[in-house]
Amino acid sequence: MKKVLVLGANGATGSLLVQQLLQKGMNVIAIVRTPNTLKQLIGAQVNLKEVEADISAISEKDLAQYLDKCDAVLSCLGHNLTLKGVFGHPKFLVTDAVEKVSRVLESINPKRKVKFILMNSTGNSNRDIPEIPPLSQRFVISILRLLLPPHVDNEKAADFLRLNISHKHSCIEWVAVRPDSLTDEGSVTHYDIFTSPTRNAIFDSAPTSRINVANFMTNLVTNEDLWHEWKGKMPVVYNHV
Ligand SMILES: NC(=O)c1ccc[n+]([C@@H]2O[C@H](COP(=O)([O-])OP(=O)(O)OC[C@H]3O[C@@H](n4cnc5c(N)ncnc54)[C@H](OP(=O)(O)O)[C@@H]3O)[C@@H](O)[C@H]2O)c1
Numbered sequence: 001m002k003k004v005l006v007l008g009a010n011g012a013t014g015s016l017l018v019q020q021l022l023q024k025g026m027n028v029i030a031i032v033r034t035p036n037t038l039k040q041l042i043g044a045q046v047n048l049k050e051v052e053a054d055i056s057a058i059s060e061k062d063l064a065q066y067l068d069k070c071d072a073v074l075s076c077l078g079h080n081l082t083l084k085g086v087f088g089h090p091k092f093l094v095t096d097a098v099e100k101v102s103r104v105l106e107s108i109n110p111k112r113k114v115k116f117i118l119m120n121s122t123g124n125s126n127r128d129i130p131e132i133p134p135l136s137q138r139f140v141i142s143i144l145r146l147l148l149p150p151h152v153d154n155e156k157a158a159d160f161l162r163l164n165i166s167h168k169h170s171c172i173e174w175v176a177v178r179p180d181s182l183t184d185e186g187s188v189t190h191y192d193i194f195t196s197p198t199r200n201a202i203f204d205s206a207p208t209s210r211i212n213v214a215n216f217m218t219n220l221v222t223n224e225d226l227w228h229e230w231k232g233k234m235p236v237v238y239n240h241v
Contacts, residue, residue: 001025001026001027001047002025002026002027002071002072002221002222003026003027003029003069003070003071004021004026004027004028004029004070004071004072004073004074004221005028005029005030005031005066005067005070005072005073005074005101006018006021006028006029006030006031006073006074006075006076007031007055007073007074007075007076007077007097007101008075008076008077008078008119009028009030009031009032009038009050009076010030010032010034010037010038010041011076011077011078012182012184012210013076013119013182013210013213013214014030014076014077015038015041015042016210016211016213016214017074017076017213017214017217017218018030018038018042018048019042019214020214020215020218021074021218021221022042022045022047022048024218024221024222025047026047026221027047027049028045028047028048028049029049029051029066029070030048030049030050030051031051031053031055031058031066032050032051032052032053033052033053033054034052035050035052036050038050051066055077055093055096055097055100056090056093056096056097060100060103060104060107063100063101063104064104064107064108067101067104067105067108067114068108069110070110070114071112071114071115071221072114072115072116072117072220072221073101073105073114073115073116073117074116074117074118074119074217074221075094075097075098075101075116075117075118075119076119076217077093077094077097077119078093078094078119078150079093079094079149079150079153085150086148086149086150087149091149091153092149092152092153092156092157093150093153094118094153094154094156094157095153095156095157095160097157098116098118098157098160098161099160101116102116102160102164102165102172105171105172106171106172109171110171112171113171113172113173114171114172114173115172115173115174115175115220115221115227115231116161116165116172116173116174116175117174117175117177117217117220117221118157118158118161118174118175118176118177119177119179119213119217120154120157120158120176120177120178120234121151121154121178121179121201122178122179122180122197122199122201122205122236123141123144123151123154123201123202124151124154124155124158124176124178124234126158126162126176126195126196126233126234127159127162128162128233128234129195129196131196131197133197133200133201134200134203136200136202136203137200137201137202137203140202141202157176158176158234161174161176162176166232173227173231173232174231174232175220175227175230175231175232175233175234175235176233176234177213177216177217177220177234177235177237178197178234178235178236178237179208179210179212179213179236179237180197180199180201180205180206180207180208180236180237180238181205181206181207181208182207182208182209182210182213183207183208183209183210183239184209184210184211185209185210185211185212185239186211187211188211188212188215189209189212189239189240190239190240191208191209191212191215191216191237191238191239191240192237192238192239192240193216193230193235193236193237194235194236194238195233195235195236196236197236198236198238199238206238206239206241207238207239208237208238208239209239212237212239213237216235216237
């Protein structure tokens with residue numbers, strides 16, 4: 001049975017992700033700041049261990065225990081849309097978490113590759129490939145970089161995966177999943193996956209339902225062909241229209 005650790009597990013996408021991972025028969029360790037929030041959302045589950053901890057504050061020793069024998073780490077972390085969440089600390093919630101998990105994984109030196117699957121955003125470009133967003137998008141994004149710390153955090157988190165994991169962390173492989181405009185749907189629908197955004201993320205965004213993001217992230221854990229297709233990349237997810 002695969003063992004996975006989920007960050008941001010009680011969030012709007014994270015809770016859907018946990019449910020789908022459990023449906024696929026995985027052992028899920030969910031890190032949540034408030035005890036039992038996930039249990040209240042999805043009910044008690046035999047294969048779910050809800051750990052009450054703040055990823056920013058948890059000691060590396062404790063995190064190492066939870067990461068032991070994990071096949072994958074999935075992050076749906078995101079800044080809460082409050083003044084404190086957007087402008088307060090931790091400013092680099094997602095980046096710090098990615099770096100911390102990577103450091104701890106490296107220290108426990110797992111015998112096999114561990115998958116790191118990060119929920120990111122189409123507002124972030126993949127600078128590994130010639131991906132040049134429209135001028136209007138680049139203009140707005142450059143302003144968001146100055147005004148909105150969470151945007152910079154998303155960019156830095158993916159940069160860490162691209163620039164560090166690929167070269168320095170031999171036990172980790174990664175995928176950064178980029179949804180467009182998040183929506184809530186009751187069930188998984190058809191969705192399309194692209195190497196790069198096909199639309200302007202600011203002025204012509206398309207819906208990507210959270211449940212489809214959760215489905216794609218789950219499939220990346222379970223489907224080795226899909227994993228090999230996308231590892232080291234930043235796939236974009238749009239609902240199929
Ligand atoms: N909105 C969009 O259209 C859109 C589009 C593309 C990508 N995204 C990205 O998608 C991601 C997730 O979206 P979502 O709607 O599923 O997010 P969400 O419902 O707001 O969930 C965020 C999660 O992060 C946790 N979190 C927030 N601040 C934290 C902190 N300081 N320390 C520890 N945990 C913290 C929350 O836990 P608590 O419940 O304890 O706060 C929650 O589990 C974000 O990174 C966002 O940038 C959004």
